[in-house]
Amino acid sequence: MATKVKLRRKPITQGRATLFLDYYPPILDPETMKMIHKEYLGIYIFQEPQNEIQREYNADMLLKAEAIQAMRIQAVINEEFGFLDKRKQKGDFLAYFRSFLMKKDPKWKMVYAHFEKFTKGKCTFGEVNVDLCRKFREYLLNANQLKFSKKKLERNSAAGYYSTFRGLLKIAYRDKMIRENVNDFLEKIEYKDVKKEFLTAEELGRLAGAPCEIPVLKAASLFACLTGLRISDILKLDWKHIVPAQDGGYCMRLRTEKTETETTLPISDEALELCGERSTGKVFKGLERSMIQHPLQKWLKSAGIEKHITFHCFRHTFATLQIALGTDIFTVSKMLTHKNVSTTQIYAELVNEKKRESANRISLKKLVLKED
Incomplete structure (x- = not known):
């Protein structure tokens, strides 16, 4: 049986109604592997418009909701459910980063500490884009050490940290936590040649x-x-x-x-x-x-x-x-x-x-x- 996509409304506070799409039969969210039958659009209308402005507003919002409905019908036909990752984009990227700290070498903890400082402790998956990653690269090139706050981070340390961070981005893309492979658009930090000491x-x-x-x-x-x-x-x-x-x-x-x-x-x-x-x-x-x-x-x-x-x-x-x-x-x-x-x-x-x-x-x- 083909899934039907209906536009519906639900009364909420202050005389408004929220618009949502009703999928019947439900569709499978490929990320959570759960059946989804409702998608709230974040669009609100007045239940009983009081004047021409409110009526025009309702008409405009309904047109937008119907446009989304049409796109969803096409997506359901083509079995393309990328729109379901909306919640994932709001997920905590820092929490995802932390989940690797016990599995990886201690350098990951240093990279995490710098990234947390850079983002001021808040970063969602949706915010992880080329621009953010390039800015983090510049941060590392100019940052001071965390333990010795008056000493500049050495270039080779910055290069190693950024390489580790790009490794995390690769894993996140593989896990479908971020939408694009941002590594394709990032320049690495080049290592500076240093003398390798060894024992005779x-x-x-x-x-x-x-x-x-x-x-x-x-x-x-x-x-x-x-x-x-x-x-x-x-x-x-x-x-x-x-x-x-x-x-x-x-x-x-x-x-x-x-x-x-x-x-x-x-x-x-x-x-x-x-x-x-x-x-x-x-x-x-x-x-x-x-x-x-x-x-x-x-x-x-x-x-x-x-x-x-x-x-x-x-x-x-x-x-x-x-x-x-x-x-x-x-x-x-x-x-x-x-x-x-x-x-x-x-x-x-x-x-x-x-x-x-x-x-x-x-x-x-x-x-x-x-x-x-």
Whole structure:
């Protein structure tokens, strides 16, 4: 039976009536999967017009309501029910954003905090458009840090935050929470080239030999140097993720948090030893993010390492040492779960730079001068 669309009215306060469309049989809302039989139009008329102005007003409003009725009849025939997402457009985009914070890495919390500040705590799905997103881009480029309010947000932090925000927009579009793929009209914030610090083989050896007040921090750090895993993936690494491999060794089956990539990575015997005795639950029990700040720097200093090394630099260390030892860049790229080999290329350039430095260390001119 074909659905009929009737224009009806319902008495409300102050002698007015609200106009609505009555669908019979009801139609299915594809979003809520519930049957809808009434659509209120937000149009009001006078029940008993008192003068010519009110009569003209009623006639005008009825014409508008009938025009909507005609569009709905056509939509019902074509089974195009996009008009039913009106309520969704009024939904709380910030609440939707918050729903991801426990599932994603801590950077999402920072992005949310900045976006909440930018929107003054209010934003509906209907307000998420190209103009708003471009303004948020400008906000990030000029914003101060939240924790240190007098310090400007670094460009690479702004670039990372905006990339995360665009990731959210992609999910919202996929979930049909926003009407258009606004990412198609947005420019990313370009990262500024910065020097990637890493440990040399000699420095890594010194660090491994230096005592650390927090054993689990030392084990996790050296594990990162041997596997290239990010801190987010190490924190959630579970014993069930470490399984026997077909070649007789062991491997890690995991889903990386940053890129959400399903991957199987081989793990060396030495790296496995750093995990300790096999158990259940988390591999590095007791490891906290707070440990990779001051405690890590204290341990590095005790090893005589003056470089500015963060936990993420252990990932750089893994990559550069692998390439320096002859591992091909494609394999290193797979081990790092990079989606594109070009991302890994920078580590090869770092190794070449070190080769250039070592080549220049032997100088015949300096040797001749010494003999004179």
